[in-house]
Amino acid sequence: MQALKHQARKLKKETYAIYLACKDPRVAWYAKLLAGCIVAYALSPIDLIPDFIPIIGYLDDLIIVPLLIWLALKMIPAAVLNECREKAEAAMGQGKPSSKIAAVIIVMIWIVLAILIFVWMGQIWQR
Numbered sequence: 001m002q003a004l005k006h007q008a009r010k011l012k013k014e015t016y017a018i019y020l021a022c023k024d025p026r027v028a029w030y031a032k033l034l035a036g037c038i039v040a041y042a043l044s045p046i047d048l049i050p051d052f053i054p055i056i057g058y059l060d061d062l063i064i065v066p067l068l069i070w071l072a073l074k075m076i077p078a079a080v081l082n083e084c085r086e087k088a089e090a091a092m093g094q095g096k097p098s099s100k101i102a103a104v105i106i107v108m109i110w111i112v113l114a115i116l117i118f119v120w121m122g123q124i125w126q127r
Contacts, residue, residue, distance in 0.1 A: 013085070018084045
């Protein structure tokens, strides 16, 4: 269990390092775009796939997010990443970052999906 907690802390630190790298001018625009989306989702208090859904609810937390973080890390220059990791290590002691914008976007996605399902069900009932 201790190893799992260590991995979770490391993942949080890497996520924050990616966030810092998004602000660095030495990082390519496409890497910034991908990294920004990943960080916003990873720091969002709301998941796109809610955890209460059996099995697939944890799919994004256990597989998708770590793979996307790995991809973003590969796209960021090593020198920039090392600097950002040092800054992230220092900043992580100051509190837990979160992304309210990503939470709003995810809520909007769920609302749109609910509306689409409602409209679709209405069309089925009219037949």
